[in-house]
Amino acid sequence: MITGFLAAAVRIASPLLLAAVGEVVSQRGGTINLGLEGAMLAGALAAALAAGGGGAEAGLLAAAVAGLAVAAIFALVAIGAGADQIIAGTAVTLGAVGLTGAVFRTAFGSAGTGPTLPMLEPLAVPGLWRMPLIGEALFRQPLPTYLAFAAVPAAWWVLFRTRWGRALRAAGEDAASARAAGVPVRRVRGVAVLAGGLLAGLAGGSLVLAQVGTFAEKMTAGRGFVAIAIVVLGRWHPVGALAAALLFGALQALQFVFQAMGLDVPYQLFLMLPYLLTLLALAGAVGRVRAPGELGRGERGTGSGER
């Protein structure tokens, strides 16, 4: 019972974590990418298209490339041309919703039944996966889950232990000073956004290849935006994002358990639970949270974000 619940929590958390870690990197550089949802959706569709012919691994690769491509469009507009990040990101997501729908119908017909695709099977870590309680949740998962967990220390190392990471954070805190110190602000921000898009694409691909086994329009269902909330809840830190993603996954899994138990409580309360607690945690955490100084402000400091 608890084993199954924990496994579900980790399954739900994995795509959120992938996308959120990428967004931590992006936001540490001062760029908020609301195109994340669009990148995930594009990743999901690309995974479905490529997995049909080339297998699940090819699907995962295609998902990463598609996420990268969508993030590149956002980067060109928001960083290259200095457009408002919120508007550019929203436009990218809306565009991706329309485009993936159109491509999906062209590829699979307007009747719309997605194909049944090859999937990434769970990979058991020998021995460890038999551990009581957490074995199933942590050591018998499909590849994207391990990638999500590996992304956390990787992002931490890049952000806090490399010269590039320091330059990125400088660009995110105070672009003018960073530029004076010789940091190519636009370039590091662009690379950070692309990395975030790649991870978001993988997140979308994991929905198709590790969870559902087919594509449905708008199947990301707002996960890109939840990932952005997780970044805030996780205080713009990869480890914080890990904790926040697991919390959200656990609450969502709990919500399904409560509904399935047939408790005599309105199910709407359970549906609210993850969002309600996220709000409460945000409100309670507000005192100590400080966003990167340049977040949302863009190259010329014309954004609407507050310092």
Place this chain on the structure above:
Amino acid sequence: MRRPRRLLPALLAAAAGAAVACGGGGQREGFRVALVTPGSIADAAWNAGAYAGLGQVRDSLGAVVSHVEARTPAEQEEALRTYAAEGYAVVFGHGFEFQGAAERVAADHPNTVFIITSGERVRGNVAPLVFRLHEASRLAGLAAGALTRTGVIGFVGGIELPPIREAYEAWAAGAAVTRPGVESRFTYLNNFDDAAAGREAAHALIRQGADVLHHNADAAALGVFQAVRETPGTWIFGANADQAALAPERVVASAVIDLPRAILAVAREVKEGRFTPRVESFGLASGVIRFEVNPRARAALPDSVWALVVRVRDSIAAAAP
């Protein structure tokens, strides 16, 4: 085109108007039918079925057809108004949510027939099509009650709309007949798109002991099928379309709603001038609602259960108004 015959007073205005509209402008020739859907026509269920119906109206009746997707109430009313102003003979508003908008528009456009699928009442030239899909869900429940070993069955719903709640209640009532004391559990996702959530909801039900599932969640149900495919010993009943192909060994049967057939039938009535505004309700008796058994899973249940399902189906059909 064939001119509508003026059979009934209720049709008088519409028929006259249609004749005027068709005779008036050269560019507005032919029998024209429009469909407004509240969502994507690639949902493999509700909207896809209506769009397929529109295609049959074009092919079988030689109609000029048009479709538009309109998600918000304002867009929906505008879409209905535009088609009516263009002189379309029939405009389908595909869902309960179109009822109010159609009533507001219809008063200004007496020459157009507005059909509201899953609508609730007749108002002048606005008429509903009602689908009693729950009759087929009741049959699914009968089979599920006989099939479950654990005595627990589960239902995954999209959003708790009246037709979806009715489907759940009929499913639970059916199961209680063949398995007294059966535990019926349900989960609502609050959307029709999130297939990954559908899978988790199904797994949560399965962990609570459910071994037979049913749904009414459109695209989100794709995840429910995945959960059944990857859990040995579980079964599922499809909804809206014949979904046996989604899990050929595990789909016992599907509660099917044949939207193309219903849409073609009503469009044909209007074209032939036989249409009168009324509440047209489709159940098992009409053939629009069907219970399609998957031949490959038939052996999962003894013939006595299938015989019971057929008896109940016939009695529901015989009792239909």
